[in-house]
Structures are given as C-alpha cells and as structure tokens.
Amino acid sequence: MSARYLRKVLRQQESQEQQQEDHQLDNDDDSESPDSSTPAFVNPFDLLNDDDHDRDQLQGSEPEIADEHEPLIGNIDDREPSVKATVNTVPSSNHKAKKKKKKKNKVDPSSSMGNIEKPLDVILENLSIEDNSSSHPLGPLKAKPAKVEIGDSMLKQCTPSILQVDPKFLSAENELRRIFGSKVVSSFQKSHQTGSSRQVRGGRHGSHNHRKTILVTPSEHWHRWDGSLSMELLETRDGYHYFKYVHSSSYSQVQSAYEAAKATHDLNGIASILFYHPYHLDSLITMAEYFKFSGDQQMAADSIAKCLYALECAWHPMFSPFQGTCQLKYIGHESNRPLFTALFTHMNDMHRRGCHRSALEICKLLLSVDSDDRKGAMQCIDYFSLRAEEYKWLEQFSEEYRTDNSIWLIPxxxxxxxxxxxxxxxxxxxxxxxxxxGKATSTDLLKQALLLHPPVLKKLVAKVPLKDQAWTKILKHSYFGSDQTGIPTVDHLINIYVERSYLIWRLPDLQKLLRNSALLAIDTLERNKCEAQDWACVRKEAFPSDKNEYSHLLVSDFSDSVPTMPPDNLQNFLVDPRMREVPNGDQVANPPHGGGAPRNIANRNALAVLFESMLPWVDYGVGDGVGEDGQHNDHVQDHEN
Incomplete structure (x- = not known):
C-alpha cells in the first residue's frame, strides 16, 4: 500500500470519526456519567504506518499520556517493559480522540489509561477478523470454524483403520533427518544436486515447476508431466471406492510400441520410448530392473521414482489411499499393476537406505489398496515394524486385521x-x-512358534549363523532335525521369512530367547509324546492345500542382497527369477549350455527373454521352473532357499 493512499484512507476515517462523535455528543444527556463513555474508535490502518511516522507521533504524545496516568522518566527504551509495550502499541489517532473526549466529556484522568489498554485486545481481534475477511483467499474467517467442525465430525464418523498411512513418514529425507540430523542430510543433498546439475548442464531440458507429490520428491531435471495417464472411479461398495488407471490414446500407442520392442527383445527400442515418452510406466520399470542388475542402484531408484511420480499425478480427486478406504485391484486390471510393482521396489529401496519407518508406511499402503496382496506385503510388514520399533502397532495389527486369529499361524x-x-x-x-x-509371555509365544514351524530353527542356525555348541545339541533332536514340513505353502513361507528376517536374530538377547524357548519346546515334547502329532494336525488344518498358494512370491524379492551382473559372469547370467543369484553370491543354478536348437520359450518371463537377447551366446533356459521332461524343477527352488 502506498503512503499517499494510506494518508487518504486515514483522512476519510478521521472525518467519519468526527461526524460520528459530533452526532453522539448531540444526543447524549447531561446526566451521563464519565465512566459510561465508550472508548474512542481506533483506526486499524494506523498499525500499518512505518516506524518513523509512529515514532514521531509517539514522542509528541508522551507528555499527554504522562499527565493522564503517571510521569514517565527517561527514554522509552529505558522504561519498564510493560510501559514500553503500552506506549508502542497505542495508535496515534487514539490520542486525538481521547483529547477531544476530555475537552467535551471531562473524562476522569485515572480511568483514561484503562480505556487505552482495555480495547487493545479487542482492536487486534477486530483487526484480524474484520479486515482479513474480505481479502482471505478462502473467504471470510467467520465461516472457517464451521468448515472445521464439519470436517471433524466427518472424521469422527469414519472408523480409524489399522492400515491408515501417515504421509509425513513416507518421505525418506524426513526420516534421514531424524536419524542423522538436518546438517548432514542437507550437505549430502547439496553435493548430490551439484553433481546432478553438472550431468544435466548443457542438456536440452530445463528445470520445471513440478507438482508437489507425497510418495516421492520430483527432481529438477525430470521432464514435465505429460498427463497421458488418468484414473477413474469404478464403483463404491461397502464403504470402499474402487478405482483403476486409464490410458490415453497416445499412451496406448506407446504401450503397443513397448510390446513390440519386448517381443523382439530390443532394449534400445525401450530406451528410445523413454526418450520421447519419459513417463511410460512399463519402460521405466524395465529400465529400473536393468540398472539394478547392472549395479547402478541410483539410476534404478530414479526410474522407480519417476514411475511413482507419474502414477501419483494421475490420481483421481476422490482417490485418497492414505485413509484405507480406496481400492486398486491387482487382478483383473492390467493398468493397476505398475503401481504395485513400483511401490514394492520403492519399499525395498527405502529399507536398504535404512529408512525402516518409510518402508513400513509404503508396506501399509500396498496392503491397504488391495487386500488380495499379490506382492506379499504381509510377508514383510512385521519385519519393517520390528525394525522401526513399532511394537504396539504390530500387536494391534495382529489383533484387528484378521479377527479369526489366523494371522498367528503364518510363520x-x-x-x-x-x-x-x-x-x-x-x-x-x-x-x-x-x-x-491373560497375555502369554514372549518365551511361551516363541515356544509355540517353534512347535508349529520347527524347520525355522534349523534354517536360522544355518543362515544367521549360530555357532554355539548348544545349537548342535538342540538340532540333534528329531523334531528339529528336518528343514521341511511336507506342506508346500508352509515351506515356501518359511523360506521367505528366514530370508527376510534372519538379521534380527543376530542380536544376543534374541538368541538367548530362542535358545531357552527351544529347550522348553524339547522338554514339552519329551513329557508329552502326542505333542508333535497335535501340532502337525494344526499345521495341516491351517494350510490344507497340497499346492503352493504363494508360488507367485519369489524368495529373492525378499532378500537384502542387491543382485548384480559381474562383467566376468555375463555369459552365465540369466534373468529368469528362478535363476537369479542367491544372497551369498553363489549361482542358484547353472544355465543351460551347449549347442543345438533353442528350447521352448513359451510362458517365459518377458524380462528374462529381453536380457537374454542382449547375450547371443546364451541359450534359452527353461520357463517357470519346468524342465524338458515336464517335471517341476524343485531342486532349483530348494537351492535358492
């Protein structure tokens, strides 16, 4: 606001004040007491005056205030803080109004200071309500409390979900700041941004103002979101909103080009797709897999982040996945699957960076948007809870997620x-x-777990490893001597658990707990000969199927090791998920070699065929664990586990 306009407004306000005061004085009775007089009107615009103008007016009004209340000695800065605050906050127009009132109404001097101080709170309150009501972008502030009450009542009506995601914990940067401090993270980000700016300097793409997203933070050198992807609401049923992603016509054409490049095993074709269409989801996921196996983890994480950025930019206005009321089905909607793949990969990347709480929130998001859990979030949500030290939440989750207590039976x-x-x-x-x-102790719970899933103990002793002689004596018992239960589903889940959570058992306190619980389990078995049969019946009743119901989950996907492609072993590398390297670096299975006609590649993993096309000296391998004789290659899975 300019000074000229401000002075004009002040003159108008003073003239209005004078007219109102004259009108009131004419109507007042002679018997009106001085104490009942109303305080002078204070112009709120006087608070906007510059410091020099206020200082001149305050200095000129000091003798008048001193005469009304008490003498003020010394400079303003040397006086008491309360007096100084009173002097500095009194508007100049208030002094003029008080002076005129004193001449006409003969106000008692002892009550003048109270009249000055008393309306200050009212003045500031009126200033914040009345003056801001017309300029506030959301309308008058008087209507705001009503909106807040409506929102609060709506939240109270909604039942809180155990899978409700806290968006503030999704950011890895925030968690790293809590762990290492802001200075360390800021210095690392500055050095990383400097290196990135050097890489993109001279490029044809400049920086853009990207959308603010929650899942990831877009980088400056990313392309602008092209809007080729969207989301639509399918239906609302039982309090849940069902959505699916929709491809635009241009995106569908790019998807056809991707399918053609994948069919011809052309990695350069996929790279060219990303050059012209940088937010094609399947191409980004494919290149992320390539960078991961090539050892470039930073480029792999960047590709997944771009994928998540594009997916979030396409969210429907009603899609709020953090409340647990929105569903995106994996089965039946091909366009939804890139979200689950990208979230699962991003979750593992957060875990490798030490951001366990962020990984837990992403895992909760995976499980909340699709209860079918095709990516295996239930097999790692407990591990991330323990690493993030969310113990109470884990117990609450086990009690509320499944009311039939079947969750306690999962290994x-x-x-x-x-x-x-x-x-x-x-x-x-x-x-x-x-x-x-009524709550069992940790020793009793662990004893029950060992009796229900005995192969876990032998696998943990070998994986951790536990080299104490006491473990050799414990494993000599017939109940813990085998590493298989004979139930394919249970054996597969045990392999996933050991691969995912064996690091937790390296703590001495937990090793002591495991040893004591194992000894108690052996004592129970010795005292009751029918105990082993009873627990076998419990396993059979909990997992009645003779087939592996979790065969779509790969043990290697739950491993902490980062798969790589060493240059010396490129000719022996296959990307078939069942032929990947195990965490210790040993080859899972020898790839097929020798001459002859190529084997049948039907039902093969598309990514495996794509990578094999880059290695012409490698023959095609078996598909989906099925050998040439038609039998399932169980030894491959056993060796991997």
Whole structure:
C-alpha cells in the first residue's frame, strides 16, 4: 500500500470519526456519567504506518499520556517493559480522540489509561477478523470454524483403520533427518544436486515447476508431466471406492510400441520410448530392473521414482489411499499393476537406505489398496515394524486385521509377534508397569512358534549363523532335525521369512530367547509324546492345500542382497527369477549350455527373454521352473532357499 493512499484512507476515517462523535455528543444527556463513555474508535490502518511516522507521533504524545496516568522518566527504551509495550502499541489517532473526549466529556484522568489498554485486545481481534475477511483467499474467517467442525465430525464418523498411512513418514529425507540430523542430510543433498546439475548442464531440458507429490520428491531435471495417464472411479461398495488407471490414446500407442520392442527383445527400442515418452510406466520399470542388475542402484531408484511420480499425478480427486478406504485391484486390471510393482521396489529401496519407518508406511499402503496382496506385503510388514520399533502397532495389527486369529499361524507372524512381546516386556519392566493379565509371555509365544514351524530353527542356525555348541545339541533332536514340513505353502513361507528376517536374530538377547524357548519346546515334547502329532494336525488344518498358494512370491524379492551382473559372469547370467543369484553370491543354478536348437520359450518371463537377447551366446533356459521332461524343477527352488 502506498503512503499517499494510506494518508487518504486515514483522512476519510478521521472525518467519519468526527461526524460520528459530533452526532453522539448531540444526543447524549447531561446526566451521563464519565465512566459510561465508550472508548474512542481506533483506526486499524494506523498499525500499518512505518516506524518513523509512529515514532514521531509517539514522542509528541508522551507528555499527554504522562499527565493522564503517571510521569514517565527517561527514554522509552529505558522504561519498564510493560510501559514500553503500552506506549508502542497505542495508535496515534487514539490520542486525538481521547483529547477531544476530555475537552467535551471531562473524562476522569485515572480511568483514561484503562480505556487505552482495555480495547487493545479487542482492536487486534477486530483487526484480524474484520479486515482479513474480505481479502482471505478462502473467504471470510467467520465461516472457517464451521468448515472445521464439519470436517471433524466427518472424521469422527469414519472408523480409524489399522492400515491408515501417515504421509509425513513416507518421505525418506524426513526420516534421514531424524536419524542423522538436518546438517548432514542437507550437505549430502547439496553435493548430490551439484553433481546432478553438472550431468544435466548443457542438456536440452530445463528445470520445471513440478507438482508437489507425497510418495516421492520430483527432481529438477525430470521432464514435465505429460498427463497421458488418468484414473477413474469404478464403483463404491461397502464403504470402499474402487478405482483403476486409464490410458490415453497416445499412451496406448506407446504401450503397443513397448510390446513390440519386448517381443523382439530390443532394449534400445525401450530406451528410445523413454526418450520421447519419459513417463511410460512399463519402460521405466524395465529400465529400473536393468540398472539394478547392472549395479547402478541410483539410476534404478530414479526410474522407480519417476514411475511413482507419474502414477501419483494421475490420481483421481476422490482417490485418497492414505485413509484405507480406496481400492486398486491387482487382478483383473492390467493398468493397476505398475503401481504395485513400483511401490514394492520403492519399499525395498527405502529399507536398504535404512529408512525402516518409510518402508513400513509404503508396506501399509500396498496392503491397504488391495487386500488380495499379490506382492506379499504381509510377508514383510512385521519385519519393517520390528525394525522401526513399532511394537504396539504390530500387536494391534495382529489383533484387528484378521479377527479369526489366523494371522498367528503364518510363520513370519508367529515368530515376529514373540519378538514384539519380548520388547514390550522390556518396556513395561523399565516403566515399572505390569503386563495385562491373560497375555502369554514372549518365551511361551516363541515356544509355540517353534512347535508349529520347527524347520525355522534349523534354517536360522544355518543362515544367521549360530555357532554355539548348544545349537548342535538342540538340532540333534528329531523334531528339529528336518528343514521341511511336507506342506508346500508352509515351506515356501518359511523360506521367505528366514530370508527376510534372519538379521534380527543376530542380536544376543534374541538368541538367548530362542535358545531357552527351544529347550522348553524339547522338554514339552519329551513329557508329552502326542505333542508333535497335535501340532502337525494344526499345521495341516491351517494350510490344507497340497499346492503352493504363494508360488507367485519369489524368495529373492525378499532378500537384502542387491543382485548384480559381474562383467566376468555375463555369459552365465540369466534373468529368469528362478535363476537369479542367491544372497551369498553363489549361482542358484547353472544355465543351460551347449549347442543345438533353442528350447521352448513359451510362458517365459518377458524380462528374462529381453536380457537374454542382449547375450547371443546364451541359450534359452527353461520357463517357470519346468524342465524338458515336464517335471517341476524343485531342486532349483530348494537351492535358492
């Protein structure tokens, strides 16, 4: 606001004040008491005056204030803080109004200071409400509390979900700041941005103002979102909103080009697609896999981040996945699958960076948008909860997610809940609080887990590894001597659990708990000969199928190791998921070699065929674990596990 316009407004306000005061004085009775006089009107625009103008007016009004209340000695800065605040906050127009009132109404001097100080709170309140009501972008502030009340009542009506995601924990940068401090993270980001700016300097693409997203933070050198992807609402049923992604006509053409490049095993064709269409999801995921196996983890993470950025930019206005009321089905909607693949890869990347809480929130998001859980979020959500030290949440999740208590029978939960109870017992002991009655101890829970899934103990001893002589004696018992249960689903879930969570058992306290629980389990089996048969019946009843119901989940996808393609072993590398390297770096299975006609590549993994096309000296391998004789290659899976 210019000074000329401000002075004009002030003159108008003063003239209005004078007219109002004259009108009121004419109508006042002679018997009106001085104490009942109304305080002078204060012009709120006087608070916007510059400091020099206020200082001149305040200095000129000091003797008048001193005469009304008490003498003020010394400079303003040397006086008491309360007096100084009073002097500095009194508008200049208020003094003029008080002076005129004193001449006409003969106000008591002892009450003049109270009249000055008393309306200050009212003045500031009126200033913040009345003056901002017309300029506020959301309308008058008086209507805002009504909107807040409506929103709060709506939230209260909604039942809180155990899978509700906290968006502030999705950012890896925020978690790294909590772990290492802001200075360390800021210095690392500056150095990384400097290197990135050098790489993109001289390029044809400049920086853009990207959309602000929650899942990832877009980089400056990314392309502008092209809007080729969208989302539509399918239906609303049982309080859940069902959505699916929709491809535009231009995106469908690019998808056809991608399918053609994949069919001809042309990696350069996929790279050219990304050159002209940088947010094609399948191409980004394919290149992320290529960078991962090539050892360039930064480029792989960048490709997945671009994929998530494009997916979030296409969200429907009603799509709010963080509340647990929106569904995106994996089965039946091909266009939804890139979201699950990108989230699962991003979750593992957050875990490798040490951001366990971020990985937990992403895992909750995966499970909340599709309860079918085709990516295996249930097989790692307990692990991320333990690493993030969310023990109470894990117990609450086990009690509320499935009311039939079947979650306690899954191998990873039966062991993780025992560990969770162990840490909660330590917290209760440090706080001098007693555990709620009716809850089993961590030792009892772990003993039940060992009796229900005995092969876990032998696999953990070999994987951790546990080299104490006590473990040799324990494994000599017939109940823990085998590493198979004979139930394909249980054996596969045990392999996934050991591969995912074996690092937790390297802690000495948990090793002691495991040893004591194993000894108690052996003692129970010795005292009751029918105990082993009873637990076998429980396993058979919990997992009645003779087929592996989780065969779509690969053990290698739950591994902490980062797969690579060493240059010396390129000729022996196959990207078939069942032929990948195991975490210790040994080859899972020897690739087929020798001359002759190529084998049948039907039902092969498309990415495997794509990579094999880059290695012309490698013959095609078997597909989906099926050999030339038509039998399933179970030895490959066993060796991998």
């Amino acid at each position: 990873n939960f039966s062991f993780s809940l025992a560990i969770c109870r162990f840490y909660l017992e330590h917290e209760e002991g440090s706080n001098n609080t007693q555990m709620k009655p």
